[in-house]
Amino acid sequence: MAELKSNSEPPAERKLYWADEAEEEATSKPAPPKLSWGEVAASSVDALSIRETEFNGFLDEPEALNIKAVTTGDTPYTSASTFEDLKLTQALLKGITDLKFQHPSKIQAVSLPMILTPPYKNLVAQAHNGSGKTTCFVIGMLSRVDPNLKAPQALCICPTRELAIQNLEVLRKMGKHTGITSECAVPMDSTKYMSFAKRPPVTAQIVIGTPGTIKKGISAKKLSVGSVKILVFDEADHMLAEDGFKDDSLRIMKDIQRISDHCQVLLFSATFNEIVKNFVSRVVKDHNQLFVKKEELSLESVKQYKVDCPDELSKVMVIKDRILELGENLGQTIIFVRTRHSAGTLHKSLVELGYEVTTIQGALKQEDRDKIVKEFKDGLTQVLISTDLLARGFDQQQVNLVINYELPVKHENHSEPDYEVYLHRIGRAGRFGRKGAVFNLLMGGRDEMLMEKIERHFNSQIAQVASWNSAEDFKAALKAAGLL
DNA sequence: AAAAAAC
Numbered sequence: 001m002a003e004l005k006s007n008s009e010p011p012a013e014r015k016l017y018w019a020d021e022a023e024e025e026a027t028s029k030p031a032p033p034k035l036s037w038g039e040v041a042a043s044s045v046d047a048l049s050i051r052e053t054e055f056n057g058f059l060d061e062p063e064a065l066n067i068k069a070v071t072t073g074d075t076p077y078t079s080a081s082t083f084e085d086l087k088l089t090q091a092l093l094k095g096i097t098d099l100k101f102q103h104p105s106k107i108q109a110v111s112l113p114m115i116l117t118p119p120y121k122n123l124v125a126q127a128h129n130g131s132g133k134t135t136c137f138v139i140g141m142l143s144r145v146d147p148n149l150k151a152p153q154a155l156c157i158c159p160t161r162e163l164a165i166q167n168l169e170v171l172r173k174m175g176k177h178t179g180i181t182s183e184c185a186v187p188m189d190s191t192k193y194m195s196f197a198k199r200p201p202v203t204a205q206i207v208i209g210t211p212g213t214i215k216k217g218i219s220a221k222k223l224s225v226g227s228v229k230i231l232v233f234d235e236a237d238h239m240l241a242e243d244g245f246k247d248d249s250l251r252i253m254k255d256i257q258r259i260s261d262h263c264q265v266l267l268f269s270a271t272f273n274e275i276v277k278n279f280v281s282r283v284v285k286d287h288n289q290l291f292v293k294k295e296e297l298s299l300e301s302v303k304q305y306k307v308d309c310p311d312e313l314s315k316v317m318v319i320k321d322r323i324l325e326l327g328e329n330l331g332q333t334i335i336f337v338r339t340r341h342s343a344g345t346l347h348k349s350l351v352e353l354g355y356e357v358t359t360i361q362g363a364l365k366q367e368d369r370d371k372i373v374k375e376f377k378d379g380l381t382q383v384l385i386s387t388d389l390l391a392r393g394f395d396q397q398q399v400n401l402v403i404n405y406e407l408p409v410k411h412e413n414h415s416e417p418d419y420e421v422y423l424h425r426i427g428r429a430g431r432f433g434r435k436g437a438v439f440n441l442l443m444g445g446r447d448e449m450l451m452e453k454i455e456r457h458f459n460s461q462i463a464q465v466a467s468w469n470s471a472e473d474f475k476a477a478l479k480a481a482g483l484l
Numbered sequence: 485a486a487a488a489a490a491c
Contacts (some may be wrong), residue, residue: 160489212489212491213490215490338486339485339486362487362488383490411486
């Protein structure tokens with residue numbers, strides 16, 4: 001199992017956005033009413049006992065609007081307006097206050113009662129990027145574990161090792177006072193490699209990892225899942241997608257369900273396309289659900305732009321002269337590329353032009369990946385080139401700028417955009433309601449067509465930067481995004 | 485070579 005270094009404290013300027021709202025509310029108006037949405041819907045229970053209701057609790061939070069809740073069964077749930085409402089242990093509450101979380105975000109207020117109330121129903125939860133989904137399942141896992149039982153009781157599966165490590169760091173900080181043990185199950189770096197057969201059995205109460213390593217642990221009988229009562233899939237749509245980790249995920253789910261009589265399954269993601277949604281309802285029985293319309297998924301606080309570039313060189317020049325030149329003091333930047341190869345060539349071009357950039361992609365050695373992520377998270381590097389390795393879940397609050405050097409496309413058909421990946425990429429900026437900007441660099445008619453499809457899909461206008469080589473145009477764009 | 489995970 002991988003070792004984990006504890007992260008440095010978040011910088012002082014960090015401010016959680018719902019906390020801001022809470023302060024404002026305290027001075028300007030009374031606390032929001034507790035919504036009992038399960039009950040609201042009770043009047044319209046149909047034959048199947050499916051309840052459906054629109055949620056508009058904290059109207060000030062743009063990200064919070066229009067999460068649609070559908071519950072099955074007759075358990076009423078009451079949205080939590082404070083963390084105290086959730087009857088968490090004192091130790092866990094302390095961890096939450098330590099992290100300066102004052103007020104649950106929308107998705108937390110709504111999902112946590114569903115997760116924590118018997119009979120612990122399965123949950124499929126969609127919420128906007130950067131709205132605090134990790135906290136939902138972290139609190140869920142920490143609350144449901146029996147501290148006296150020294151065996152794995154909660155499992156969380158993530159699509160990349162970077163995300164697993166990041167989630168474990170959040171869990172350890174939040175669970176600092178609980179005494180609950182946790183471990184990361186991800187591929188180890190070459191220097192420390194040890195086969196599962198030689199390793200001692202996992203005793204940690206919470207295990208967070210990637211599908212391959214978790215699967216190996218189970219089949220090598222070093223990770224016993226008999227006591228697992230909560231199973232979380234982060235980025236769940238990808239974990240259950242045909243071209244994602246569907247087979248591994250189903251395998252793990254079945255292994256657990258075979259020997260653990262009731263295991264609560266939680267699926268979290270910002271995106272669930274119709275195909276995955278249909279599949280999910282077949283494999284996760286009798287679940288409550290929270291959904292957002294795709295048209296309402298783009299973050300208001302992140303301004304999106306498109307830039308027509310005549311050729312490859314001009315794309316590099318836009319990054320160098322127009323964006324990085326201006327953006328240097330605006331926080332950190334992630335540049336997304338489609339392939340490992342273009343990551344390499346772009347890296348080379350920018351370095352030759354005298355820019356300090358680092359690059360991450362899956363072909364690098366584990367230890368190099370760890371180093372590059374650490375340097376970026378510590379703020380030692382400003383600009384990071386990445387494949388879609390970091391498209392999902394990567395949480396670095398100082399990222400204000402995302403550049404799509406190449407647009408994400410479907411593997412089977414390069415004329416079709418990958419809408420989900422697009423949304424996840426741009427969600428790396430604007431964490432917790434912060435301001436941010438995205439520049440989509442387009443080259444040629446195919447890119448323009450892809451961009452149009454993306455605009456139509458999310459029903460969002462993407463502003464055009466008039467000229468790729470006008471410093472004024474870019475300055476105006478950043479100003480309009482609130483970054484200058 | 486799409487990227488990711490993993491042997």
